């Protein structure tokens with residue numbers, strides 16, 4: 038009789054299974070996006086505080102033994118790490134890891150897209166909030182639009198399984214461009230994900246002004262006479278996906294604020310300094326770096342974090358003034374990875 042191999046699972050007390058690890062490999066960045074970092078920047082972690090390539094690969098091996106199957110490298114800007122190819126190839130070589138992706142601002146892709154593909158990266162998410170060069174410069178506090186567009190072009194020629202664009206929708210900045218992004222999906226084979234601005238760390242101050250829901254895209258489709266239908270995309274996590282009829286690409290909505298999707302959360306996050314966060318929003322974290330040499334201690338720490346994983350975050354508008362159950366994180370998005 039064939040005995041089915043027992044699959045290891047990372048289950049929390051609410052029955053949620055976790056197979057997805059988002060790994061921030063640096064807190065450094067060459068941009069200062071208005072929704073992610075404060076204008077004055079942040080003091081970066083000293084190099085010795087950041088996990089080395091060997092430590093990152095060891096960490097993923099431990100997680101893979103516990104049930105992680107998908108890994109995303111993020112940051113800060115992950116392509117700033119000189120050893121990114123070594124990290125990607127090391128993770129891809131782990132048997133249990135079925136999918137490796139990278140989230141990037143895309144600026145380094147013209148020179149790195151081919152090598153990332155060769156190193157085993159399956160999918161890319163590229164952040165692009167506007168098609169207007171002046172606005173891009175303003176929203177990223179210094180970025181050049183032509184560089185990221187060249188990055189998207191370079192990546193498109195490499196045969197990645199998927200390329201998605203991450204577009205954070207900000208009231209008074211790029212909200213007026215939703216139509217252009219929707220039109221872009223008609224001609225380009227990409228998935229544009231409209232993401233709600235999340236109140237993380239000091240972003241709370243400009244968050245109230247900048248927050249905009251993402252459902253306006255449906256009104257735009259109706260006004261333009263674009264019929265759309267719901268669709269399923271593999272490996273698409275919390276995004277609700279749609280396609281305009283006849284379009285080459287598609288669009289997705291990620292609305293953690295207006296409509297929580299915590300009940301289906303399958304992700305764990307590790308920061309560049311080796312701390313495990315079971316929820317993006319709350320401050321709770323456990324240091325894993327000092328447990329890398331001890332598999333039992335590592336597993337015990339992960340189980341502790343899972344057992345303490347909160348049922349949901351409290352980002353929603355109406356909860357801003359309420360007393361929260363826990364302390365929200367002190368980390369900015371660039372120090373978590375999104």
Ligand code: SAM
Nearest residue numbers: 072073112113114141142164203234235370375
């Ligand atoms: N530097 C890379 C990039 O920009 O793609 C990776 C790190 S960045 C923190 C990961 C994702 O988080 C990006 O798509 C970014 O747009 C998004 N992000 C950053 N701050 C955010 C916020 N406050 N609310 C929603 N998304 C945010």
Ligand code: SF4
Nearest residue numbers: 066068070073113142
């Ligand atoms: Fe850097 Fe990405 Fe944050 Fe922009 S969103 S500041 S590119 S980490």
